Structure formats: structure tokens, C-alpha cells
Amino acid sequence: SMQAATPEASEGRVLYEQALPFAVCRTPSSPHQAPAVAAHVLVPKLSLAAAAHAGARLHVEITDTRDPFFLLQVDVGADEYASIRACQSLLVDFAVFPDMIVELLEQCRTCAASGEKQPSFVAELLCRTEGEFAFNIAQISSFRKTVHLSLIVRQATDEVLKQYLAAKWLGEKKVREQTQHTVDDLRKSVKQCEKRMEELQGEIARGRGDFAARETALQAQLQQREQSLTSQHSHSREQLEARMQADVERVRSRLDDSEAANRKLIQEKLSSVAEAKDLAAQISSLKLTVSQYESEVGALRSDVKALQRQNADLERAHSQATAQVTVLTQQLATKNEAQATTAESFQSCAKQKV
Numbered sequence: 001s002m003q004a005a006t007p008e009a010s011e012g013r014v015l016y017e018q019a020l021p022f023a024v025c026r027t028p029s030s031p032h033q034a035p036a037v038a039a040h041v042l043v044p045k046l047s048l049a050a051a052a053h054a055g056a057r058l059h060v061e062i063t064d065t066r067d068p069f070f071l072l073q074v075d076v077g078a079d080e081y082a083s084i085r086a087c088q089s090l091l092v093d094f095a096v097f098p099d100m101i102v103e104l105l106e107q108c109r110t111c112a113a114s115g116e117k118q119p120s121f122v123a124e125l126l127c128r129t130e131g132e133f134a135f136n137i138a139q140i141s142s143f144r145k146t147v148h149l150s151l152i153v154r155q156a157t158d159e160v161l162k163q164y165l166a167a168k169w170l171g172e173k174k175v176r177e178q179t180q181h182t183v184d185d186l187r188k189s190v191k192q193c194e195k196r197m198e199e200l201q202g203e204i205a206r207g208r209g210d211f212a213a214r215e216t217a218l219q220a221q222l223q224q225r226e227q228s229l230t231s232q233h234s235h236s237r238e239q240l241e242a243r244m245q246a247d248v249e250r251v252r253s254r255l256d257d258s259e260a261a262n263r264k265l266i267q268e269k270l271s272s273v274a275e276a277k278d279l280a281a282q283i284s285s286l287k288l289t290v291s292q293y294e295s296e297v298g299a300l301r302s303d304v305k306a307l308q309r310q311n312a313d314l315e316r317a318h319s320q321a322t323a324q325v326t327v328l329t330q331q332l333a334t335k336n337e338a339q340a341t342t343a344e345s346f347q348s349c350a351k352q353k354v
Helices: 078-088 097-113 158-353
Strands: 013-017 020-026 036-051 055-064 067-076 121-129 132-140 145-155
Touching: 013 097, 020 097, 036 097, 036 121, 055 078, 055 097, 055 145, 067 078, 067 132, 067 158, 078 145, 097 121, 097 132, 097 145
Parallel strands: 020 121
Antiparallel strands: 013 036, 020 036, 036 055, 055 067, 067 145, 121 132, 132 145
16 A cells, blocks of 8 residues: 655655646535536646665655645555556556656646647546545546546645645745845845946036037037038039030030041941942842852753763673674684685595595
């Protein structure tokens, strides 16, 4: 079973301390009445401390900022957690258990801050008996409600409540003393600032007098400078106007010369344009003549190619005829030899007959 909190166990490293909306369900006065559920903003606080001869212990504390006498506490050690783990089918070890509670509380705070009509994670405080509550962290879906963790917290005893209130009072007193000390320091700083401000105001007054005297002297110097610049400006203006007039005359003369040269160039341009038109007409005529010559040259080239083909045919025919003449000449020589032989044979036969 979980033990009630002790002053030693409540002191330790704080893991979580944030205001959080709770659904508080109290036991009805009559068995025929439904449990009364109300929404309250409570402050769950988790701290981890090492108690003497007991190892690390998780201290859970729930308070109400509007009710200083509302204090629910419980201490959970490794032995108590073993029983909780077996009863509620938890999967983490005691070393991870505090961090998991912090993570679930953060889920509750995030869901409450999102403004959902039905948050998915809620923190509940269910009244079991007088002075004993069940601190539940549940997840609600459209199908069912799943309680991830349930811890039995008990109302602090008068002695523990006195110690808690005394500690809170000492803390508030310390904060008040620190605040008072800060206020005193600020008052001293304000007085120093006021004193410094008076000194600065005196320096400002003296500076204003020096500034007025300096301003008067500068205005006198400015007037003298303006008069000097005005006279210099008048003289410079006259010289500048004379130079500008001379420049204008020179520019006018150059403009007249430029206009004459421009007119001459225009005339030359017109004559050049006329000559260009004549040249263009001549070029067009020459192009036409060249085109005719190119056509004639093409026809002549075609004739030359035809004559070349005829010449090649004649040369082939001449070669063939020459070959035939050679053959006929050889045949004729053979026939002549045969005739000569035949004549000799006839003569021999004639002589023999005689």
C-alpha cells in the first residue's frame, strides 16, 4: 500500500508543477443521487527525493490555489510501485515511472489548452472515502474511456498541513523579503536617478545659456557671411552672364555653319540617292543580262555534253571497225596464202600430167 507523505519525502527535485484542469467527482449525500462532477483548476506537483534507508521515492502533491487547506499527498516508492504495476498492468520500471506521469500530465494540459469540447486526455479526482481520493489520468475516445494510471491520494493530516502551510508562509515571507529588498534597491536607484537628473537639469540649463550665446555669435557670423557671399555672387553672376552671352554667340555661329553644312549634305544625299537608283536600275539590267547568258551557257553546256557523248560513241564505233578491219585483213592474208598453196598444187599436178 502507498504511504502518506512525510515532510522529508516532499523535499526533492521538482519534476512537474503546473496548473491543470481536473474533473472532480464527489460522493453524493444520498445513494439515489448521481455523483457530482465539477471542473476545478488544481496544481499537481511531482518531486523525486531519496528518503533515508528507503531509496528514491516519488512524492505526488495536489493543491488548490483558491483553498490553502486543500492538500492531497502520497509517496510512491519502489515497493509500492511494484504493487501498482501488478494491479494496473503497467509496462515501465520505477526509474521511468515519474517521467511517464509527467508525459501524461503534459498530454492533459495540451488537450485542455486546445479548447476541445471533449479532450482526449483528462485528469480526474474521484472521492472514495472521507479524506481519500483516486487521482486518475484517463484517455477518452468515442468508444470508451481508458484509465492509464490511478493513484490513491489522501488528505494531509493537520500536522502535515501545518508544516505545509508553514513552509508556504516561509516561502512567501522569503519572497516578500526579497521583493522588499528589491524595492529598497529600486528606491535607492530612483533617488540616485533623481539626484543625477537634477545634476543633468543644471547642466542642461548651463548648456542652454552657452547654446544661446553660441547661437547669437553664429547668427552674426552667418549674416556677415551672407553679405560677403551676396556681393561675391553678384560679381560672379555678372561675369558668368558675360561668358554665357559670348558662348551663346559662338554657339549661334556654329549653328549657322552647321545648318549650311547640313543643307549641303542633304543636297549631296539627294544626288547620291538618285545615283544609287540609277545604279540599282543598271544592276537590275545587268542581272537580267547575266541571267540570260547563264541560260545560254547552260544550253551550250548541255550541247557540249551531248557532243561529247556522240564523240565517245563514234570513238567506240571506230575502235570496233578498226578491230573488224584487222580481223578481215588477217583472214584475207590467210586466204591468199591458201590460194597460193592451191595454185602451186595445181601447177605441180599439171607438170606431172605432162
